[in-house]
Amino acid sequence: MTLSDNDIRAVRARAQLLTAPAADVLTVVRSIAAIQAQSTPAARLAIRARSRGLTAADADASRAVTRTWLMRKTLHLVPMADLRWLNRLFGPRNAQAGQGRRKQLGLTDELCERALEKLQVLLPGKALTRQEILDGLAADGITLDSKSQAPAHLLAYAANRGLLCRGRDDGTEPTYVLLDEWATEDHDPAEPHTELAHRYLTAYGVATAEDFSAWSGLPLGLCRNAFAALDLVPAGMGFALPETDLSAPPCPPRLLGAFDTYLLGYRDRGLLLDPAEAKRVNSGGGMIAPTVLVDGRIAATWHTKRTAKQTKVVVEPFATLPRSAITGLESEVDDYGRFLGETAVLVS
Numbered sequence: 001m002t003l004s005d006n007d008i009r010a011v012r013a014r015a016q017l018l019t020a021p022a023a024d025v026l027t028v029v030r031s032i033a034a035i036q037a038q039s040t041p042a043a044r045l046a047i048r049a050r051s052r053g054l055t056a057a058d059a060d061a062s063r064a065v066t067r068t069w070l071m072r073k074t075l076h077l078v079p080m081a082d083l084r085w086l087n088r089l090f091g092p093r094n095a096q097a098g099q100g101r102r103k104q105l106g107l108t109d110e111l112c113e114r115a116l117e118k119l120q121v122l123l124p125g126k127a128l129t130r131q132e133i134l135d136g137l138a139a140d141g142i143t144l145d146s147k148s149q150a151p152a153h154l155l156a157y158a159a160n161r162g163l164l165c166r167g168r169d170d171g172t173e174p175t176y177v178l179l180d181e182w183a184t185e186d187h188d189p190a191e192p193h194t195e196l197a198h199r200y201l202t203a204y205g206v207a208t209a210e211d212f213s214a215w216s217g218l219p220l221g222l223c224r225n226a227f228a229a230l231d232l233v234p235a236g237m238g239f240a241l242p243e244t245d246l247s248a249p250p251c252p253p254r255l256l257g258a259f260d261t262y263l264l265g266y267r268d269r270g271l272l273l274d275p276a277e278a279k280r281v282n283s284g285g286g287m288i289a290p291t292v293l294v295d296g297r298i299a300a301t302w303h304t305k306r307t308a309k310q311t312k313v314v315v316e317p318f319a320t321l322p323r324s325a326i327t328g329l330e331s332e333v334d335d336y337g338r339f340l341g342e343t344a345v346l347v348s
Contacts, residue, residue, distance in 0.1 A: 011206050205244060209227040302314060315348040
């Protein structure tokens with residue numbers, strides 16, 4: 001089917017719930033397959049942009065979703081029911097890929113195995129912070145420099161081995177729990193790569209196997225085979241599931257957080273972001289700035305300035321924004337403030 005660039009953006013935005021917000025955290029996360037979550041505040045904002053009526057506390061309190069290291073070896077928020085099979089899919093691959101870096105940090109295979117044995121003693125029935133885990137390991141003669149990257153890589157390795165996952169945050173500190181105690185469900189698809197490809201296309205609307213590979217971090221050959229196993233229809237520059245409605249309304253202005261999945265889901269981001277402005281969004285080091293979406297395209301970045309009385313949401317547009325976009329963003333900023341329990345105003 002022939003689709004214009006505007007059509008593709010509209011289909012993608014609706015698939016991402018940016019034109020059809022959900023009512024609960026689980027529906028948001030399940031609908032968009034996974035939320036990148038190495039930044040907890042950013043993950044909260046991804047939920048806000050795709051829901052209505054929820055608060056940051058609602059996002060933090062949900063036991064229907066949880067975080068672990070999955071796609072691209074990065075922390076992602078996924079439905080609890082998907083945690084085990086996704087861990088089986090990505091865990092061994094991630095653990096193998098991280099071996100070289102672990103050795104550089106002094107995390108030998110022998111030390112890691114000792115640490116995993118100790119974690120099975122420390123964690124039952126508990127949710128411990130990183131420092132509490134380091135203290136427990138040190139008491140057994142396993143000492144890691146808390147200021148180095150070694151603790152993070154050890155915890156990621158333990159997660160990839162299927163031992164633990166992230167629990168609720170303890171104030172501003174993340175906690176870690178035994179996966180077997182935290183995950184009470186286990187969906188077990190017969191063809192996990194095909195299942196993931198289906199979830200990906202459900203969440204991203206129109207895409208290619210190359211996009212799927214970039215998002216998942218899986219080898220392109222596996223991704224092409226997964227696409228080939230699905231009944232797909234050509235759509236514009238990519239493919240879509242047969243059930244995808246390829247007519248969608250334009251996306252209203254949206255305030256997206258850092259690392260937003262709408263931008264991270266494709267290898268070629270040119271349809272969503274003018275390449276000339278790419279460095280304003282991705283300045284290097286893997287950082288993706290908070291962005292403003294206008295008609296499905298990234299039209300600005302934004303940041304906040306907080307005072308005792310209010311939060312200023314400062315928008316830095318790539319070009320002059322139309323009045324209709326500013327009106328929509330005023331509504332978005334009001335909702336941003338409501339979500340966080342702050343008084344927020346737009347500055348553009």
